[in-house]
Amino acid sequence: MSEDVSLFGLTGKKVLIIGGGQGMGEASAKFLSRAGCDVALVDLVAERAETVAAMVTANGRQAHVIVGDVLDDAQIPRIVAEAEQKLGGIDLMVSIVGAAAWGSLMDTTAAVWDQQMGLNLRYFFLVAQATAASMMQRGKGGAIVGIASVDGQRASPMRGAYGAAKAGLISLVQTMAVEWAPNQIRVNAIAPGHIVTPRLYDTPQRVEAYGKSLIPLRKRGTPDDIGKAALFLLSDLAAYVNGTTLDVDGGLLAANLFPRGLPGNNG
Numbered sequence: 001m002s003e004d005v006s007l008f009g010l011t012g013k014k015v016l017i018i019g020g021g022q023g024m025g026e027a028s029a030k031f032l033s034r035a036g037c038d039v040a041l042v043d044l045v046a047e048r049a050e051t052v053a054a055m056v057t058a059n060g061r062q063a064h065v066i067v068g069d070v071l072d073d074a075q076i077p078r079i080v081a082e083a084e085q086k087l088g089g090i091d092l093m094v095s096i097v098g099a100a101a102w103g104s105l106m107d108t109t110a111a112v113w114d115q116q117m118g119l120n121l122r123y124f125f126l127v128a129q130a131t132a133a134s135m136m137q138r139g140k141g142g143a144i145v146g147i148a149s150v151d152g153q154r155a156s157p158m159r160g161a162y163g164a165a166k167a168g169l170i171s172l173v174q175t176m177a178v179e180w181a182p183n184q185i186r187v188n189a190i191a192p193g194h195i196v197t198p199r200l201y202d203t204p205q206r207v208e209a210y211g212k213s214l215i216p217l218r219k220r221g222t223p224d225d226i227g228k229a230a231l232f233l234l235s236d237l238a239a240y241v242n243g244t245t246l247d248v249d250g251g252l253l254a255a256n257l258f259p260r261g262l263p264g265n266n267g
Helices: 023-034 046-058 073-087 110-138 160-183 198-202 205-212 223-234
Strands: 014-018 038-043 063-067 092-095 142-147 185-192 245-248
Touching: 014 023, 014 073, 023 038, 023 046, 023 092, 023 223, 038 046, 038 073, 046 063, 063 073, 073 110, 092 110, 092 223, 110 142, 110 160, 110 185, 142 160, 142 223, 160 185, 185 223, 223 245
Parallel strands: 014 038, 014 092, 038 063, 092 142, 142 185, 185 245
Antiparallel strands: none
16 A cells, blocks of 8 residues: 555554455455554454465564354354454454345245344344443444445345345444444444455356446446445544445445346346
């Protein structure tokens, strides 16, 4: 990063990245470390996180790997406490974990609904709550970023439970921002559109081709686009930004385009 990193006000800040071993989490680690942050990377797979940690170290910052599953409520206090201990406190947190289950609402079972709420909303509440408690105890404020989705801001056919969870996350971020503002903790969200991640290739190809045609820029985003957005929202450049959701979608929502149904063949 060639620009003056002092612009971001992040030199020496300590950031906890949930899901830091690949994709958007890896990109967030890249840009935050280049802006001067020390990083704790939480991932299910140690090898993934260690690869990202090596990149952070190469950027001249400290990196710590924490293996854990944030979908297991019992692990969250341990994960946050370990990050506190290794980093010497937590100033910033960005949470990347989440995924959509495909299927119509009529085919969505209670088990799928609960799984989507856990994967996209419940864990974020618990991690953000634990992280904010740590920040409050230190008394130095902080910033938190969650990953929402454009699907939380419009109808979400064939992934309705996911859309509902992300809409809940957007509402939750607003409430956190208001309740925690007296402690100087800012909370914001990023709403990605179509982003090229490993999971993209598990999405039915014809559905993805159809979705791409609706993006005004006519291209999908990359994890780096989300990493840069996280850098902005966590930095001093966004010091007066609180309770907002930043759309990073190539103009998808702004264009007000919406499909009249989905392709009949999802193969």
